[in-house]
Amino acid sequence: MVISKSFEGLGLSAALVRAVAEQGYTEPTPIQSQAIPVVLAGRDLLAAAQTGTGKTAGFTLPMLQRLGATQPGHRAVRALILVPTRELAAQVRESVRTYGRHQPLRTAVIFGGVGINPQIDELRRGVDIVVATPGRLLDHLQQKTVSLDRVEILVLDEADRMLDMGFIPDVRRILAQLPKERQNLLFSATFPEEIRKLAASFMRDPATVEVARRNTPAELVAQVAHPVDAGRKRALLAHLVKSNDWRQVLVFTRTKHGANRLAEQLSRDGIEADAIHGNKSQNARTRTLKRFKDNELRVLVATDIAARGLDIESLPHVVNFDLPHVPEDYVHRIGRTGRAGSSGEAVSLVSQEERPLLAAIEKLMNRSVESRTIPGFEPGRAQAKPEPRHEPQMQRRPEKPRHQQPRRSRPRRHGELRIDRGAEFEAQIREARMRAREEARTEPYEEPPPPPAAKEPRQPVVTKKKQRAVLLGTPRDES
Ligand code: AMP
Numbered sequence: 001m002v003i004s005k006s007f008e009g010l011g012l013s014a015a016l017v018r019a020v021a022e023q024g025y026t027e028p029t030p031i032q033s034q035a036i037p038v039v040l041a042g043r044d045l046l047a048a049a050q051t052g053t054g055k056t057a058g059f060t061l062p063m064l065q066r067l068g069a070t071q072p073g074h075r076a077v078r079a080l081i082l083v084p085t086r087e088l089a090a091q092v093r094e095s096v097r098t099y100g101r102h103q104p105l106r107t108a109v110i111f112g113g114v115g116i117n118p119q120i121d122e123l124r125r126g127v128d129i130v131v132a133t134p135g136r137l138l139d140h141l142q143q144k145t146v147s148l149d150r151v152e153i154l155v156l157d158e159a160d161r162m163l164d165m166g167f168i169p170d171v172r173r174i175l176a177q178l179p180k181e182r183q184n185l186l187f188s189a190t191f192p193e194e195i196r197k198l199a200a201s202f203m204r205d206p207a208t209v210e211v212a213r214r215n216t217p218a219e220l221v222a223q224v225a226h227p228v229d230a231g232r233k234r235a236l237l238a239h240l241v242k243s244n245d246w247r248q249v250l251v252f253t254r255t256k257h258g259a260n261r262l263a264e265q266l267s268r269d270g271i272e273a274d275a276i277h278g279n280k281s282q283n284a285r286t287r288t289l290k291r292f293k294d295n296e297l298r299v300l301v302a303t304d305i306a307a308r309g310l311d312i313e314s315l316p317h318v319v320n321f322d323l324p325h326v327p328e329d330y331v332h333r334i335g336r337t338g339r340a341g342s343s344g345e346a347v348s349l350v351s352q353e354e355r356p357l358l359a360a361i362e363k364l365m366n367r368s369v370e371s372r373t374i375p376g377f378e379p380g381r382a383q384a385k386p387e388p389r390h391e392p393q394m395q396r397r398p399e400k401p402r403h404q405q406p407r408r409s410r411p412r413r414h415g416e417l418r419i420d421r422g423a424e425f426e427a428q429i430r431e432a433r434m435r436a437r438e439e440a441r442t443e444p445y446e447e448p449p450p451p452p453a454a455k456e457p458r459q460p461v462v463t464k465k466k467q468r469a470v471l472l473g474t475p476r477d478e479s
Helices: 014-022 030-040 055-069 086-099 117-125 134-142 159-164 168-175 193-202 230-243 256-268 282-293 327-334 352-365 423-442 464-472
Strands: 045-048 079-082 107-110 129-132 153-156 183-188 207-210 221-227 249-252 273-276 299-302 317-320 344-350
Touching: 014 055, 014 086, 030 045, 030 055, 030 183, 030 207, 045 055, 055 079, 055 086, 055 153, 055 183, 079 168, 086 107, 086 129, 086 282, 107 117, 107 134, 117 134, 129 134, 134 168, 159 168, 159 183, 159 193, 168 193, 183 193, 230 256, 230 344, 256 273, 256 299, 273 282, 282 299, 317 327, 327 344, 327 352, 344 352
Parallel strands: 045 183, 045 207, 079 129, 079 153, 107 129, 153 183, 221 344, 249 299, 249 317, 273 299, 317 344
Antiparallel strands: none
16 A cells, blocks of 8 residues: 555545644654555445544544545434543544534534433434434434434444443444445554453454554553552642642552542642542533633543543643553553653552553553652651551550449450540541442442453554454454
């Protein structure tokens, strides 16, 4: 295939080339150069590419061109883009609108967490393209407020994330409602067995394209780990933000509750912070993200799920307040910085208990992360307060005259130990237990999935036959 260095050379229409030029893009990214001609030719496409490579334009531009080439009698949903998260859905819709600004096509975005009625109204008025998360789209299908029987192009974006989030059964249900004759495009950063099986089940002789990730952490992002006691992480984070004068920091915690608590504590420390996670309404999330992008918030605390698909231009600092249980999540997290070729810094606060997690991450990346202790935050320093999760201390009975001791319900035997936890400590323990219960109840998505059995090769693949074998598995694998 001849790879063109210009958008015109890829066969895009004047309207699309203009829209792209208005975005300031001067030349196509590798995924765009490879994917656009394939999609324009009407072929199915299986693409190994992740966020940050320009993949959205890679499927949106040729999709818009193909839809624009025919004018059906009345409006119907002719392209469906399925994505795993609400944020990504909103972003993809923006891209479709941006690139399609010189074409009379209408796009709707469908996701949960917001009222369904405005979506129903919009669908009723007629749309050509739907960008949706699977759950809410199924609601619409059940209520018959959307019809997908005229879909010509299906895009499955971030398929591996869909798998992580347990959406594959929903995706299969949606696929069953699409016409058999259609073009299928599937994008995924990795190709675990389930994704290969899914792809093999509905794609027809797909062309395969693979691009190296543009922002390989090893190349672009400076990484450092600060060993610190778990109970001093918040103080260390505040110290780092203030002493380095960080202005825009994305901080990852493992749980929603942890994200809320940390944002509140930082705000109390005089650092403008807010949290973004799955328990917040979509409107609240959008507002918070906007404040962060507009530099009104210095720190955005996020869980892994909420951060997926966030496209924040050239974010300078990412902090892992907690290390993720799944090493791959670390790579996704730090990929938030160093995007589109810019450099960034990823800082991890690592407690003694998290060292094995860091070792697993280093193994995955095949490189070590520099460890640097910050003076004043050395692990093992005396702490002002005991941490609530510590076991209560066993204490010897205080040496007081018997008549001054509190009355007991039963006489204590000679030498018996008593547990003296104090009311404040008791309250802390109760709170910690409540927190643990609440997190177990409200964090269904944040349980780490088991690590994948085998790593997918990321190296560029040389022959077409070999590419297909890597992405789809050999015919024997698929059985
Ligand atoms: P994506 O991988 O689709 O999330 O895109 C990542 C970022 O790259 C987005 O901010 C796009 O606006 C930007 N982008 C997409 N295509 C190009 C291009 N050809 N040149 C420069 N930037 C681009």
